[in-house]
Amino acid sequence: MSTLVIVGAQWGDEGKGKIVDLLTSRADVVVRFQGGNNAGHTLKVAGEQIIVHLIPSGILYPNITNVIANGLVVDPSVLISEKASLRERGHFLKDSQLIVSDRAQVIMPYHKIIDQGREDLLGNAKIGTTGRGIGPAYEDKASRMGIRMGDLLRPSSLRDRIYNAMDEKNFLIERRFKRPKLNPEEVVQEYLGYAEQLAPHITDTTIVLQNFVRGGSHVLFEGAQGTLLDIDHGTYPFVTSSNVVAGNACAGSGVGPNVIEKCWGVVKAYTTRVGEGAFPTELADGLGEELREKGGEYGATTGRPRRCGWLDTVVLNHSVRLNGLTGIALTKMDVLTGISPLSVAIGYELDGKPLDHIPSDITEFGRVKPRYREVKGWEEPLSDCRSFDDLPKSARDYVEMIEHVSGVPVTLISVGPAREQSILRRTPF
Numbered sequence: 001m002s003t004l005v006i007v008g009a010q011w012g013d014e015g016k017g018k019i020v021d022l023l024t025s026r027a028d029v030v031v032r033f034q035g036g037n038n039a040g041h042t043l044k045v046a047g048e049q050i051i052v053h054l055i056p057s058g059i060l061y062p063n064i065t066n067v068i069a070n071g072l073v074v075d076p077s078v079l080i081s082e083k084a085s086l087r088e089r090g091h092f093l094k095d096s097q098l099i100v101s102d103r104a105q106v107i108m109p110y111h112k113i114i115d116q117g118r119e120d121l122l123g124n125a126k127i128g129t130t131g132r133g134i135g136p137a138y139e140d141k142a143s144r145m146g147i148r149m150g151d152l153l154r155p156s157s158l159r160d161r162i163y164n165a166m167d168e169k170n171f172l173i174e175r176r177f178k179r180p181k182l183n184p185e186e187v188v189q190e191y192l193g194y195a196e197q198l199a200p201h202i203t204d205t206t207i208v209l210q211n212f213v214r215g216g217s218h219v220l221f222e223g224a225q226g227t228l229l230d231i232d233h234g235t236y237p238f239v240t241s242s243n244v245v246a247g248n249a250c251a252g253s254g255v256g257p258n259v260i261e262k263c264w265g266v267v268k269a270y271t272t273r274v275g276e277g278a279f280p281t282e283l284a285d286g287l288g289e290e291l292r293e294k295g296g297e298y299g300a301t302t303g304r305p306r307r308c309g310w311l312d313t314v315v316l317n318h319s320v321r322l323n324g325l326t327g328i329a330l331t332k333m334d335v336l337t338g339i340s341p342l343s344v345a346i347g348y349e350l351d352g353k354p355l356d357h358i359p360s361d362i363t364e365f366g367r368v369k370p371r372y373r374e375v376k377g378w379e380e381p382l383s384d385c386r387s388f389d390d391l392p393k394s395a396r397d398y399v400e401m402i403e404h405v406s407g408v409p410v411t412l413i414s415v416g417p418a419r420e421q422s423i424l425r426r427t428p429f
């Protein structure tokens, strides 16, 4: 057995797609265990850029089994079009490259309408969701009104479940959100069409996964979003609707906790956030703009400009504790070239008192003031560095400062978007 969980350690968009894609060359199985097509993982290979939202990042390797596990909410139309566009570009040529859990929840058209309708009604208090229906689909899972991928294979029970769910949904759509009602039979027919196309992938993924684990395969669990967007441990209510933390790799895929060996957190060398909510180290000035432009900080899913700011080690240590990180994959170090000095938040102040953790109350978190340490930057471009010793001294100091503050080794450093622009310092499996 050899397993590694990769999670985002900030607010998502840390560059997990590239890290997972890189480590995948050593994996046999890649598993997504939470979220849905709210994620956007950018993969770059041979100069080609591919963004996947739902299909695990191992899909570019023909011999890897990719798993969409039970913890996800799956939009079948997105899955079908992602598969088609990968195929068009010469990838994902065998159906056996992807299995989808029969227990995963299905995103329905009414989930998207409710997600968007609710955001509209919230006005200034909106969450800034991706509008993909993720939250309402997880709500239906908890209320036991959800449709599961396995239901797609049983037309008569699919019809019953859709009709049952839609009484309440149409009430909401019409009365609360003032939009036209949906016709349940049209929804049934649409989803039966998807069922036909997805049937070869739908199975009990827990059994397949257990067999891989027992057989000693290298299994990589690919987190989506970031720890600060976790429904329990993030900056609630400005969070996504699933548990993002490493612990959910187990419940979200159906393996026991004893199966997990290592957990690496992906940490961007600075911080970004899309959507609303407090962000203590945000740079609302020209420097924030410079980071956005140099780092190409625009959402892979919605194209929204990301808010940018300094590295925050209070956020980092929150993630270290909640995920039990055993390694840090530090990304986008190259973007910091030419910015000197650099600031790093090493603690907060709340109402004049020092604070070394994230308060659970979002209004308190909105009031914290970062305490900064200034560190020297570097002028040299990093994109050709291939070993730790190739990095200029100030960049090495930056990495060592992160290790010192977090107590976790920086196991991988990324200095550009391409696979080869990476310094792997520890073996992942």
Ligand code: IMP
Pocket: 011, 012, 013, 038, 039, 040, 127, 128, 129, 130, 131, 132, 133, 134, 135, 224, 225, 226, 229, 238, 239, 240, 241, 274, 275, 276
């Ligand atoms: P939802 O997941 O669409 O419900 O959106 C809830 C919050 O999570 C919003 O602030 C989104 O911008 C954010 N979010 C969801 N997925 C991602 C992601 O993959 N990266 C970064 N932010 C995300």
